[in-house]
Amino acid sequence: MRSFKSLVLFQFAVLISGMFLFLVFSGFFTFKLASEYERRYVDRLSSILAENVKLIAEIYPNKYLIEESMRRAVEEIPALKGMCLIINDQQFCYPQNLIKKYSLKGKGITYHDDEVVVYFPVYEEYASQFLERREEGLFLALFDRSYVSEFKNYWVLNGLIISVSFIAVGLLVIISIWLDITGDFNRLQRFIDSLNKPDVVLTKPSKEDIEGFKLEEFRKVAELIVRLTDRISELKDSIKRLAITDPLTGLFNRNYLNLVVKESYVPFWRRKASPLTVALLDIDDFKLINDMYGHSKGDEVLQKLGRIVKETLRESDIPIRYGGEEILIVFPSSKKEEAVKAIERIRSRLREEDFGIGKSVTFSSGLADFPSDVSTPGEFCRLIEIADKRLYRAKKLGKNRDVLF
């Protein structure tokens, strides 16, 4: 697949070649056209001269009068060097020896070193068209070739100048458009390249980035990319959220515990060696609620408990739905005596909730902390095991209570 740069270079090469060919052809045709006009010019000028001289010869066929008229024409027309009229076996020439130099018959234009000779037969002109015209002689006009060619050269030069001007203007316009397109393509390429980096964080491009495009189409493509990027970011966030969040309670799930807490937070807590409490909550008689009032009621209880937990805890505390009706709460920088206060607040708010089952819903909890229960925060799993055992004991002791030791 060709890159845009090579495509542009190729197109430019084609364009330059096309323009060069155009210039050659236009020069050639201009030359042909100029030659044709030159031929017509000398032909028509000769016809007018012939008419003039012939008329004088018909009115008053006097050798001196005709030759004098020829001399004046030669003097007045710079390109004309001489002419000759042979009519009714009489010969009128200026200069005198002209016809000896060129012996011609019929009709034509011949080019010599420095002269152009135009010759054609002259016919009798009648007042009535019913009379058949007869050839009565020959007319010859001699032109200065350099003078006649000057006209052709000017014509060709003008043609070439106009062609080159048109091509130059066209080229400038095309180059300008190309530069705009190339600039926009490069900008778009950079834009795409920045998104293609493996560690890229999708960020919305600035207004300057978008407005930097000169062509509307490119701006639209960039805007589309921005919209798609935004959408991808949203989807990525959404996927991330769904991966670590429990959809029913809105709390973190066990993925978060395993991937984030254990991987990232625990090493940090271990280095810091500050107090750390783990509490494991379990709703009392949850199975009974499900069996008696249906799973929707159970879900409602879990949903409300999740909301209360989130609203009650600090931002630094980490609530995780650990099992079916079990919630694990991590209290960083807190001892279990401090954490139990937060749990009591949760219990108190849950008790106030009316689930329409004729009694309030309660939960039991087991708490374990560093430094009381383990020697280092790195023993995080051990803390959970201890909390789980204490939760079990809280259940045994009659539920709706917290066991800290």
Added chain:
Amino acid sequence: MVRVAVLLLIFLLDVSVSASEVCVINSYSIPPAKELEITVRKLLLKQNHRIVKSKCDVKVLIGTPAVVKEMNRKEQCKIVYTFVLFPEKFGLEKKKNFYGVRIFPLPERTYKRFLKKCSLERKKVAVPISEDMLEIARMYLPEKYFVLLTFKNSPVETFRDLLKYKYVYIFPDSKLLKIVNLVTLVNFCKDNDLLVFSGLSDLSKFGLDYVDRVDYEKLAELLVFLVNRTPKERIVSCPCKE
């Protein structure tokens, strides 16, 4: 029933007699000749003739060059011609297969129309004629009406004699019809109250007092008539507009 059958027979006979293959050859590029050619072609097609380019029963020739070319051929098909100024010059009146229509009316007829149109009394008409054309002019200009005044180079040579006459006829003489000569003659006549007339219709632009105008529609009809029929008279008069 019998009447219908007879009429049908007459119609079929007429069609079989008149329908022939005709070649139309025009050797002149002047506008009246071109228009005449178109009209003739239309009339021929209207009368169920087939217009072909070769192997024809009848040839319609327009112009002297076409007629001269045809005279040299050995073929003996029927020839109908026009736009020949002097058919007698080529002896066409004696050729059995040549039938033509004159392109200018006989001077005598033009003279009579001139007198009638201008309400003039009959007088002898002077005709300046070049020596080269004298022989042929005598064929066309009867002594009863016309007096020939010959010149060698220019009609100016006849001016002194012209003053003795009242009317001047312009004959299709190539030397006389050179523009300079004609204009000189017409100017002289105007200056001396001589009336100038001619049978050549396109001379009207030179200020002649009377010219006969050729009726080209009728001329075309006459040519088609000659294609269909074979009259005794081999050269038919030129049809003129009244």
